[in-house]
Amino acid sequence: xxxxxxxxxxxxxxxxxxxxxxxxxxxxxxxxxxxxxxxxxxxxxxxxxxxxxxxxxxxxxxxxxxxxxxxxxxxxxxxxxxxxxxxxxxxxxxxxxxxxxxxxxxxxxxxxxxxxxxxxxxxxxxxxxxxxxxxxxxxxxxxxxxxxxxxxxxxxxxxxxxxxxxxxxxxxxxxxxxxxxxxxxxxxxxxxxxxxxxxxxxxxxxxxxxxxxxxxx
Amino acid sequence: xxxxxxxxxxxxxxxxxxxxxxxxxxxxxxxxxxxxxxxxxxxxxxxxxxxxxxxxxxxxxxxxxxxxxxxxxxxxxxxxxxxxxxxxxxxxxxxxxxxxxxxxxxxxxxxxxxxxxxxxxxxxxxxxxxxxxxxxxxxxxxxxxxxxxxxxxxxxxxxxxxx
Numbered sequence: 468x469x470x471x472x473x474x475x476x477x478x479x480x481x482x483x484x485x486x487x488x489x490x491x492x493x494x495x496x497x498x499x500x501x502x503x504x505x506x507x508x509x510x511x512x513x514x515x516x517x518x519x520x521x522x523x524x525x526x527x528x529x530x531x532x533x534x535x536x537x538x539x540x541x542x543x544x545x546x547x548x549x550x551x552x553x554x555x556x557x558x559x560x561x562x563x564x565x566x567x568x569x570x571x572x573x574x575x576x577x578x579x580x581x582x583x584x585x586x587x588x589x590x591x592x593x594x595x596x597x598x599x600x601x602x603x604x605x606x607x608x609x610x611x612x613x614x615x616x617x618x619x620x621x622x623x624x625x626x627x628x629x630x631x632x633x634x635x636x637x638x639x640x641x642x643x644x645x646x647x648x649x650x651x652x653x654x655x656x657x658x659x660x661x662x663x664x665x666x667x668x669x670x671x672x673x674x675x676x677x678x679x680x681x682x683x684x
Numbered sequence: 685x686x687x688x689x690x691x692x693x694x695x696x697x698x699x700x701x702x703x704x705x706x707x708x709x710x711x712x713x714x715x716x717x718x719x720x721x722x723x724x725x726x727x728x729x730x731x732x733x734x735x736x737x738x739x740x741x742x743x744x745x746x747x748x749x750x751x752x753x754x755x756x757x758x759x760x761x762x763x764x765x766x767x768x769x770x771x772x773x774x775x776x777x778x779x780x781x782x783x784x785x786x787x788x789x790x791x792x793x794x795x796x797x798x799x800x801x802x803x804x805x806x807x808x809x810x811x812x813x814x815x816x817x818x819x820x821x822x823x824x825x826x827x828x829x830x831x832x833x834x835x836x837x838x839x840x841x842x843x844x845x846x847x
Contacts, residue, residue, distance in 0.1 A: 492834050498813060542825065549766050549816050550820065553816045562740075562745075568744075640765060640767065677741070
């Protein structure tokens with residue numbers, strides 16, 4: 468244990484800790500971005516295809532692959548939640564307290580940050596036996612733009628990655644949920660949105676319980 | 685005035701601890717907790733988590749102000765979007781009851797005055813900025829301890845600046 472130095476000592480001498488040559492760590496960089504900070508779609512598509520390729524190694528089922536994509540997205544959601552809240556103006560810098568505020572935050576802020584536009588729809592399940600299910604609809608998910616799913620994997624929707632991000636945001640804000648991506652676009656000729664994807668958000672029972680309790684005031 | 689600052693994760697697990705003293709009004713910036721009080725601080729801060737969990741659903745504000753008081757110890761809380769709590773225990777050098785003879789608006793003397801609330805808010809916001817930077821690291825996973833010496837320096841600097 469003798470090589471363990473107290474943290475208060477001069478930090479530059481600590482073994483294993485490296486500083487960039489400029490001396491600027493992540494703590495020296497601002498968290499705010501300029502409005503026009505966009506990334507190349509081509510490089511994203513390339514990276515994403517590698518991610519899907521990596522996740523599809525030694526899988527037993529399509530669910531397995533979707534689960535792996537979901538797990539890759541989850542930490543991003545957790546981080547985005549605090550980053551986007553930090554960037555909100557102080558007046559509206561509030562934690563989401565109910566399901567509607569949370570989903571609205573995802574539909575507007577998260578989508579705007581990730582894809583440069585808001586999601587196309589937000590719906591509550593019309594089935595009265597499933598009050599815990601909500602749907603976020605994207606007519607043309609960015610992640611699926613250059614992906615053609617093989618016939619034998621027809622259930623696969625690579626937007627499971629985005630579902631993982633959404634799940635991370637929900638879990639982070641203390642609304643544990645299961646989020647899955649489903650293709651609902653019809654493949655017929657002349658269909659407006661063949662890639663239409665629904666993100667089904669199913670909240671945990673304790674969330675519904677709290678929602679009922681808080682709603683009563 | 686002595687301060688004990690702790691960051692508590694979503695499983696009520698400690699992620700970061702820091703003790704310091706006031707740098708205002710000629711303070712030396714060092715904590716002056718008695719040896720007995722130092723281990724009590726962790727208990728006091730931990731016990732205030734129950735109150736935080738009640739208060740956090742009452743409003744969406746991140747800064748929950750002073751949530752708990754235990755004898756001469758005051759606990760202020762700031763809660764992030766990711767449900768991580770920043771808890772600051774502040775202990776005025778003299779018990780508050782003695783200040784009635786000479787009313788003071790200084791941060792150290794009156795732990796619940798608007799000036800103190802504002803100073804702590806500014807401190808918390810600065811820590812929050814650094815916290816977001818810390819968790820943006822791709823190697824950081826939820827509820828991991830933060831060991832970065834740069835983060836510690838930044839918290840210390842925020843403490844010197846505002847408290």
